[in-house]
Amino acid sequence: MSTALIILAAGKGTRMRSDRPKVLHEVAHAPLLHHAMRTGAGAARTIVVAGYGADTVEKSAHALDPMARVVIQADQLGTGHAVQQAAPALEGFEGDAIVLYADVPFIRAETLGRLTEARGKADIVILGFEAADPARYGRLVMKDGQLERIVEWKDATEEERAITFCNSGVLAADAALLLDLLSEVTNDNAQGEYYLTDIVEIAHTRGLSVTAIACNEAETLGVNSRADLAAAEAAFQMQARAAHMENGVTLTAPETVFFAHDTVIGPDTLIEPNVVFGPDVTVENGATIRAFSHLEGAHISEGAIIGPYARLRPGAEIGPNAKIGNFVEIKKAQVHQGAKVNHLTYIGDATVGEDANIGAGTVTCNYDGVSKHRTEIGARAFIGSDTMLVAPVRIGDEAMTASGSVITSDVPDGDLALGRAQQTNKPGLARKLFARLRAAKKE
Structure with a gap:
């Protein structure tokens, strides 16, 4: 059966104290909205209900899924009203609809699968969770495997407040039935809003079956404030660290390593303390990432060693057994097998050939103030310390540059290039200058 995903993403999130829509705040370098969208990846239709900052929410949704349909909830009149805005995007659709919340980023795809499976036995399925501290969550009142009603905390009796099975807000139902039930929901309540949960009572009056299934409470973590955002980040990182170690990655200080989504x-990769992974990083088997390194948009091949204190920026391609050392920055560059860039160096818009050695303090001068230019360094080349390679320039295979050179022209294979100004020594001048400076200081 086809499934449509309806993701509610219209709220401003006033508790975030931000001009940015709440659903665009990030966990693990991805907007909350993207986490929810990925949960339902593969749905026949993905519908995002936007409101505050709708233009930026739409842009973000389409960045992940260009086929996502974005509808607008101009007035914030409750969750039921929000789902109703999806009606035009559901026109002609036959199948189930699952309602998710963009500020609840950790619902798992497996959980949605169980919702869909449960739909085979009930007209409406609500997702609940056993709460360690039920607090003010809505309670799910069950009887004989059926959900009798959802009771809000403020309306619950003492007996109902003792229930620990709570409402996540996520549900699944036939799409046409869901919209039909919502047409009967009223806003006759203190908030003057249309509540999605009211469809349970309406369904019972029609003799429809309603049930609830449980997920882990951790999946239902919602983000409404900066503190919640920090808690969500911590929860993601704890789970990611455990997953990577379970898959054979060594983390010597897990609590100090941060992963992207x-x-x-x-x-057999070793990751030392205080390493940060930005988006789009792949590390192959048996690599070593040393302490205090920052990586984003990079691919690291088997056996490579990165760091300590290295920075890999987008477009960095590090070949097998290559070494990128301390205080080295690589950007949009390919460092081939066995090459070494060990100290205090910037390599940008460049290719470094196999087994080349790049001396300390080398800089590829890739930007002329308007355009970027490439540097090509051949296999087994030796770049002397403190060499400035002014792009565009090519250093041939097995070529060499002398330390302190400024290289502005290509160096053929096997040649040695010297680009230094000629040294001149002035006999005794250093002593005279020091004497003059000391005398001036005493005056």
Whole structure:
């Protein structure tokens, strides 16, 4: 059966104290909205209900899924009203609809699968959770496997408040039935809003079956404030660290390593303390990432060693057994197998050939103030310390540059290039200058 995903993303999130829509705040370098969208990846239709900051929410949704349909809830009149705004995008759709919340980022795809499975036995399925501290959550009142009603805390009796099975807000139903039930929901309540949960009572009056299934409470973590955002980040990182270690990655100080939502790391990789992974990083088997390194948009091949204190920026391609050392920055560059860039160096818009050695303090001068230019360094080349490579320039295979050179022209294979000004020594001048400076200081 086809499934449509309806993601509610219209709220401003006033408790965030931000001009940015709440659903665009990030966990693990991805907007909350993207986490919810990925949960339902593969749905026949993805519908995002936007409101505050709708233009930016739409842009973000389409960045992940260009086929996502964005509808607008101009007035914030409750969750039921929000789902109703999806009606035009559901026109002609036959199948189930699952309602998710963009500020609840950790619902798992497996959980949605169980919702869909449960729909085979009930007209409406609500997702609940056993709460360690039920607090003011709505309670799910069950009887003989059926959901009798959802009771809000403020309306609950003492007996009902003792229930620990709570409402997550997520539900699944036939799409046409869901919209039909919502047409009967009223706003006759203190808030003057149309509540999605009211469809349960309406369904019972029609003789429809309603049930609830449980997920882990951790999946239902909602984000409404900066403190919630920090808690969500911590929850993601704890889970990611455990997953990577379970998959054969060594973390010597797990609590100090931070992953992005899409970090991929092969078995037998060693990650030392205080390493940060930005988006789009892949590390192959057996690599080593040393302490205090920052990586984003990079691919690291088997056996490579990165850091300590290295920075890999987008477009960095590090070949097998290559070494990128301390205080080295690589950007939009390919460092091939066995090459070494060990100290205090910037390599940008460049290719470094196999087994080349880049001396300390080398800089590829890739930007002329208007355009970027490439540097090509051949296989087994030796770049002397403190060499400035003024792009565009090519250093041939097995070529060499002398330390302190400024290289502005290509160096053929096997040649040695010297680009230094000629040194001149002035006999005794240093002593005279020091004497003059000391005398001036005493005056």
